[in-house]
Amino acid sequence: GSGVSASAYHIKTADPAIDHIEDSFGVGGELKDLEKYTTRIKSRHHKVYTFIDSFQQKFREDTDKIKRLHSDFDFEHRLSLIASHFGIKAVREKIKELYDHRYYPCLIYEIIAHLLRHRFLDAVINFNFDELLDQAIMEEVQSGDHKFILSDGDCRNMNDLIIKDGMNVPLYIKPHGTVSHKSTMRFTKDDYFGIPRDLQNFLEEFVSGKLKFDDGKEYEGFQISKVNLIFIGFEMGSVEFNQIIEKAVKSGGKRSEFHFHLFEYNEKQSTGEGSSKKDRLFNNLNKEIIQRLPNGNNPEQVFRAYTAYVNDDDPLEKRFLKIVELLDKQFTDTYKPRGIWRNKIICALFHDQIRKERMGYKPAVLETEFNKKIVEDENLRYFEIRVYMEIIISLAINKGTVLMDRMINGRSGMYHSLYRELKGVDGRSLIDFVHELGLQRDPNYARGIYIDNKVKSLLYDGASKKIISKLRAVTKILFKKIVKIYPKTILKKDQIEIKESLFELLKRNNYSINPQYSARRFSLLSHFKKDNILNTRISMRVKLNSLVQGQSWDRLFIVATRGNLLFRNLYSNPELVIPYEKWSNVELILTDDVFHKLFENKIKVRYIPYYGMEFYMAFTMKWLDMKKIDSIEQPDWTVDQAIYFPISQESNVITPFFIDNSKIQVERDFFPQIFWEYLAKSSVNTNSFKEYRHLNPGKLQLGYEKWLKSMRSNQVFDLTEFQNSLN
Numbered sequence: 001g002s003g004v005s006a007s008a009y010h011i012k013t014a015d016p017a018i019d020h021i022e023d024s025f026g027v028g029g030e031l032k033d034l035e036k037y038t039t040r041i042k043s044r045h046h047k048v049y050t051f052i053d054s055f056q057q058k059f060r061e062d063t064d065k066i067k068r069l070h071s072d073f074d075f076e077h078r079l080s081l082i083a084s085h086f087g088i089k090a091v092r093e094k095i096k097e098l099y100d101h102r103y104y105p106c107l108i109y110e111i112i113a114h115l116l117r118h119r120f121l122d123a124v125i126n127f128n129f130d131e132l133l134d135q136a137i138m139e140e141v142q143s144g145d146h147k148f149i150l151s152d153g154d155c156r157n158m159n160d161l162i163i164k165d166g167m168n169v170p171l172y173i174k175p176h177g178t179v180s181h182k183s184t185m186r187f188t189k190d191d192y193f194g195i196p197r198d199l200q201n202f203l204e205e206f207v208s209g210k211l212k213f214d215d216g217k218e219y220e221g222f223q224i225s226k227v228n229l230i231f232i233g234f235e236m237g238s239v240e241f242n243q244i245i246e247k248a249v250k251s252g253g254k255r256s257e258f259h260f261h262l263f264e265y266n267e268k269q270s271t272g273e274g275s276s277k278k279d280r281l282f283n284n285l286n287k288e289i290i291q292r293l294p295n296g297n298n299p300e301q302v303f304r305a306y307t308a309y310v311n312d313d314d315p316l317e318k319r320f321l322k323i324v325e326l327l328d329k330q331f332t333d334t335y336k337p338r339g340i341w342r343n344k345i346i347c348a349l350f351h352d353q354i355r356k357e358r359m360g361y362k363p364a365v366l367e368t369e370f371n372k373k374i375v376e377d378e379n380l381r382y383f384e385i386r387v388y389m390e391i392i393i394s395l396a397i398n399k400g401t402v403l404m405d406r407m408i409n410g411r412s413g414m415y416h417s418l419y420r421e422l423k424g425v426d427g428r429s430l431i432d433f434v435h436e437l438g439l440q441r442d443p444n445y446a447r448g449i450y451i452d453n454k455v456k457s458l459l460y461d462g463a464s465k466k467i468i469s470k471l472r473a474v475t476k477i478l479f480k481k482i483v484k485i486y487p488k489t490i491l492k493k494d495q496i497e498i499k500e501s502l503f504e505l506l507k508r509n510n511y512s513i514n515p516q517y518s519a520r521r522f523s524l525l526s527h528f529k530k531d532n533i534l535n536t537r538i539s540m541r542v543k544l545n546s547l548v549q550g551q552s553w554d555r556l557f558i559v560a561t562r563g564n565l566l567f568r569n570l571y572s573n574p575e576l577v578i579p580y581e582k583w584s585n586v587e588l589i590l591t592d593d594v595f596h597k598l599f600e601n602k603i604k605v606r607y608i609p610y611y612g613m614e615f616y617m618a619f620t621m622k623w624l625d626m627k628k629i630d631s632i633e634q635p636d637w638t639v640d641q642a643i644y645f646p647i648s649q650e651s652n653v654i655t656p657f658f659i660d661n662s663k664i665q666v667e668r669d670f671f672p673q674i675f676w677e678y679l680a681k682s683s684v685n686t687n688s689f690k691e692y693r694h695l696n697p698g699k700l701q702l703g704y705e706k707w708l709k710s711m712r713s714n715q716v717f718d719l720t721e722f723q724n725s726l727n
Helices: 002-009 014-025 031-038 046-069 075-086 088-099 107-117 132-140 189-193 197-207 239-252 266-271 275-292 316-329 341-350 352-358 369-397 404-408 411-426 430-436 453-460 464-485 492-507 537-549 580-585 661-667 670-681 697-712 719-726
Strands: 123-125 147-149 171-173 226-232 257-265 303-310 401-403 449-451 555-560 586-590 605-607 615-629 632-646 657-660
Touching: 002 107, 002 132, 002 316, 014 075, 014 088, 075 088, 107 123, 107 132, 107 316, 107 341, 197 239, 239 275, 303 316, 341 369, 341 492, 369 401, 369 404, 369 411, 369 430, 369 464, 369 492, 401 404, 404 411, 404 430, 411 430, 449 453, 453 464, 464 492, 537 615, 537 632, 555 580, 555 670, 580 586, 586 670, 615 670, 632 661, 632 670, 670 697, 670 719, 697 719
Parallel strands: 123 171, 147 171, 226 257, 257 303, 555 586, 586 605
Antiparallel strands: 401 449, 555 615, 615 632, 632 657
């Protein structure tokens, strides 16, 4: 609800917003102020003044009439009145002027976007016209990694949202519309009850904990036993949504349990403001449930409500930081979800609460060209500094390396585009920003890869036991870059926050999951379907560990970036998750040698540059019963399990599939042949790599057969001899 935007950004919402809109139409204030508004029009004609006085008097009379009819003369009543006098299009324009601005990031919305991205929230329903949360979600959640529902047209093809275990992608829903699509904004009582039927049906089904297929059949696998609804900045005053809640609870019967978690501000606890609608709703629910339950049963078995009070000393973001912390503690080190470290860095530098003293930026309604120029100058300054900060964050995530194509399509590129829009032809290129931060093009790679030599030399040299001290040293280097660029003094507490967040970014893995199925991208294997998608980072990690730790395989093949997922406690006591007795049966190809010391004397690693890769994979091979091959009895083989995903060098977003034996048999050569081609191009170190752009198909197939034969007979295959034959 609007309370979140109001508390986080101090922007006008509810009554203050209506006051502003009335003022802009010249009908605001008390009757005694009418003369102030009439003098705005510079005219000598007495008829003009008389008309304005009469119009304002009529507006005030209508206001008093509605107040007498409705004890709760609220946001919707006031906007309805204004729309009846000035037209709904004019009101929408005023709302757009009020809210259609880009704001600095805010931690509470950053946390919500983070929880949505990583599937701790199934959906966010936002009743605000502003796009402050939209902005956070746009940056945090990739466009293909969530479903945005704005109108009834977005409620089609809902089957794709459902998979065996629940939701395939998280949802972001704006039932009252959004400011960038003015025609979608609903702000009168009539508008609320005129919500499109498809959208209303979907909300009713979703809130009740069940969804239906397009043919109307209920998807039984999605029916859940507990529905958690979290309300923040929301006074339960949305009539049509309250009806949806009532219908959902009533239709849930004995199958679902509904938990309401409300965050309210302390001042409402003492005054009772905003609580009557909530109490009325909950009392109605209790009465309905008591009537339907057997005698002696407690309605709390179906419906429970919890209220937490917040204030300026204990704000929403503090409460939600605690939620993130509690969620993190539910996971072991191996399976911990991605933290909010990058969000903390950005908010520590640019948060709205502290922007006035640091950046001097304050969003304003663009009433004059002078105001517009001020806002543009401040935005330009913000976009410019933000580009630098995003590049530095990329350096931390990618261990001293930045890929230009990924940056162009990421946050750095987005803010650089915003910077160039305001700066024009005189604006610097993204490569100029990279050079100004002291980065140089990596001579070992053919494409636009830039490195920080100090960072790379620290991370890539020395023994593995010094990794933590190296990461601390790199943290200092990156923080110095921030201090050099940032125009103001960074507060001591924020310095600590930024350093710790940089350190955690250096430790974490650099990939994101996009659970959207694409038949075009995954047509190489005809048996792929959406149920095979591993739709979270944790599910991928669980499946990978299960695959490599399994006792049934005879050979394990892995193609990856750094191989860090193969270790437990990577930064404290690195230990391979692969059983010791099977190290000699592992074939490993990597694109990056940052952890090469950890594999020494354990598993032999071969390297191939990232631009030689199209697929990452891990698959196991199993020997079957003996069969005759070239008149010699040798064990046949099968690919037992596989995790596989195509990669794009423009993005670190992946869609991993898990495939078991039943899906692989028809095309069992698919994975070994891809691995063999990479093996044929690889070397024992990255510096001696030779790229074979056009491998001879005949020689490649002959080598593949010899390689398989050597593995089946447990013999050593001479890869060097084969590579020499290609020259």
